[in-house]
Amino acid sequence: MSAFSLPPFPLHTDCPPVGLESLRVSDYQLQASSSLSSGLGPHRGRLNIQSGLEDGDEYDGAWCADIKDKEQWLQLDALRPTLFTGVILQGRNSIWSNDSVTWQPCMNGSQEAVFVGSQDQETPVLALLTEPTVAQFIRINPQSWFSTGTICLRAEILGCPMSVNPYNEFTWERGTTDKLDFRHHNYAEMRKLLKAVNDECPDITRIYTIGKSYTGLKLYVMEISDNPGKHELGEPEFRYVAGMHGNEALGRELVLNLMQYICHEYKRGNQRIVRLVKDTRIHLLPSFNPDGYEAAYEKGSELSGWALGRYSYEGIDMNHNFPDLNNIMWDAQEEATDKKKVSNHYIPMPEYYTTTEALVAPETRAIISWMQDIPFVLSANLHGGELVVTYPFDCTRNWIPRQDTPTADNDFFRWLAAVYASSNLVMANPDRRMCHFEDFQQYNNIINGADWHTVPGSMNDFSYLHTNCFEVTVELSCDKFPHASELPVEWENNKESLLLYMEQVHRGIKGVIRDKDTKLGIANAVVKIEDLDHDIRSAADGDYWRLLNPGEYKVIVWAEGFFPAMRQCSVGSEPQATICDFNLTKTPQERIKQILAKGGKIRRDEQLRTRALRMRKLRVSTKILNRRREQQLRRAKAKRK
Template sequence: LDFGHHNYKGMRKLMKKVNEACPNITRVYSIGKSYLGLKMYVMEISDNPGQHEVGEPEFRYVAGMHGNEVLGRELLLNLMEYLCHEYKQGNPRVRRLVTETRIHLLPSMNPDGYETAYKLGSELSGWALGRWTYEGFDLNHNFADLNTALWDAEDNEMVPHQFPNHYIPIPESYTYPNATVAPETRAVISWMQRYPFMLSANLHGGELVVTYPFDMTRTYWKAQELTPTADDAVFRWLATVYAASNLAMVDDDRRLCHYDDFMRSGNIINGANWHTVPGSMNDFSYLHTNCFEITVELSCDKFPHESELPQEWENNKESLLLYMEQTRRGIKGVVRDKDTEEGIADAIISVDGINHDIRTAFDGDYWRLLNPGEYEVTAAAEGYHPVTRSCRVSYEDNPTICDFRLTKTPKQRLCSWWKAAWMRLFLESSLAGSHPAAAAALPLPRQLAVTLAYSF
């Protein structure tokens, strides 16, 4: 592996090298540009790069949100090298991971900030230089605050019937061209909306701990407050998976980074119970998309020396792999139309007792992270009768398949029938004339079909 600090040019060169070494399982693409015009490159690793496969979960790692927290960037570059090499060597664990998961690695979310820190290096970069974007944005405070809208609606007993508990819309003011939103943030939001991610981790530095949502305190004036999500048990499991397999975190003899002793809580903490972060990427990801995301603080030192990078890779290698494998936890399936067998996009998947729903992707497939147990799961879609079934999640290393077939409501069925009739008779009606009255020359049943088809 290439252990060293890679500036923008070096990062591009390494990603190109990996892509050329494993062209059948990798793809490099850009999700946008930084304020200074540096492209935000992503490495996709999959057995079918460039396409979503029905039923296959999509995963992402993001690093470099704060440009001076550089270890995550190097770990993701090492990870793409490792996956390429081990796949070619026939490593069964890596082959299964690449075959069953579509992996996206964004090593530098804030490339402008990184270049600023890189120029001074690990000895002189300091605690803050390069943390912010060139424009001065802290990207982890720059996402839309959807928490407040949700909590206000909950206080008024509007959730979920009058206000959604998921896919909460972005406030219109946030989307204005003159809104105080960094181009890097806009690029990541667009990326989130374009791919059906179900699990993610955001790699930071400056501490040794894993945090999980919510990151923002519910009591707005409190700096610290335990603020769990509806999926608190799942998030605590996800955080524990990374922390318990990280060699540095489980070292009982390690020194504290600062004054917080996270070892007493298993090296995990609810983000808001550590310090409030309004507008965090984790909270936004959970409330606006289907994706569950945690933050990993990788090292006491934000800019470790090059000589430390091989050991940091060993500290994190198992954690990085094991966390990606959590895409197999819970349930997954496809919601289909019972008559046509076509997938239904945007069907709502709700789990009894958990006040947070998810939605199906464009092919009707979905993934719902759950801890082992028995669950009552309902699939509902506009124009269809909802269906509920029991789904049991086991401790096995595979998700439980929970497919649904929905029946159209009578009104929807009638609309679908007339739409099909219109499609079948469009050519014939065109031959009979461009106006419905010209259909009089057709047999009576077809006259009726054509006339009504034009009325829809």
């Protein structure tokens, strides 16, 4: 077949990935000269694909040829004329074709081009074609490999699909009608975007910071509310946290898209958004780990690999960096003669965690302090690299590698996870391909975190056991750092899920717990649901929120110095919390004296005191460490000058 007659193209055309990593390319579009096994077939030759847990299974981590010679190849059928501009791979030689029969070698001047591939298992290597060419098929043809190894590679291919018009212009489907800033934002650009949103919607937005990263980058939060900067009595607080792993960049961009979208739609009078803003105080943290993100961003979306930027500047995985309260609770239950007396909520962090010697990232310390300051009710932790929603517990008992480990609120957590997964356009697609080696569709794209893999010290578990906030993890995409061209489509995939999940903060019961005599709110009153072994507490003004599925509940409330109270509360199926207020009567001093005279004990909230004391210690040690770090940074800057 003759080559296409085309006008000349610029040498460095900026074409995006065709989609091996993002799964835009289907398995049937990939072929190979030979394969070592079915689990090492051409469909596994995708950039950053991860292997299964068992050697020799159907889900290995690359394409591998069965024959060791220079005639082996991995081939892509792009299905349409495409301007190929480069490859990211572990192999070397690239050739192309328009009909998969007649092949033309990639040239470097008068010689066939041979590109340097990867020298290790993980580092992606970019090879730009010196002469970008239009074709439908492209082959990657490895020319050398380690003598003790096999021909194996994972790849991505850069190319612009050509439109069917006389000029053969490059066109890319936008994927959405929303006019948002679809690109990857580094730290400086993120700050500009936050300011732009705040300038456009000053009446409903506020920018604040909760701390700094190890290198001094601020952890910015965008608050969205009809009364920004103020907790309104009875109004629940919601948060999205993205970028815990800095290289999982999609969550960061979705959070930035979300704040723009809410601003635009609020101004347009979209009643769903207006209601959400008026009834909810929303907090959006786009970058938990800005140091990690900057490292990944500098390399680029396809070249950062699977792990670069995942960890903090100090090499800490923040997903394991929170206090492990699960085992503290479980150990106490095993030792207790009466398990009902073991606390199931507001568990204090351990003493060692509050010291300056504890290996706790400054970012983690900032998040914990933030959790303490604001009475969050619901949250989601946005990750990437898979397509699944996980719910607590994330940690197994007895250090088992994986085992279903449910919370007392398992049914509601499953509901939360299903709300996001069932409304996500990719997760809900029954024909989608699995990302790596686990088929989460058999679980309807939700799974107990510990049943996937155990994660001691996760933010989800800490949030549930140390605060009132319920939190799930959303794995947003197979590709941790999708190309900017994919962002409009990813926004559409997740837009409804992001909004619908936020609306779940209005389920269950809510109310205000007051002193019957003074009518003032009672802080830290315990709210107990009969037959549910997880309590929550009232906020500083006495208001509380208890997420619950539809049903009838017996609710018991008590606070130190007051008689307990009980009432029946009914929860409907609509996302509108049932009002369930309480007025508590103070325990008379005469009654206290009688109890003590008979040898009885007055119920003391010692756990609350311990929790507050440990939090104060953590904040003191954080200030000390921050001062040390700032001094080190100043000295380092002075030396560079």
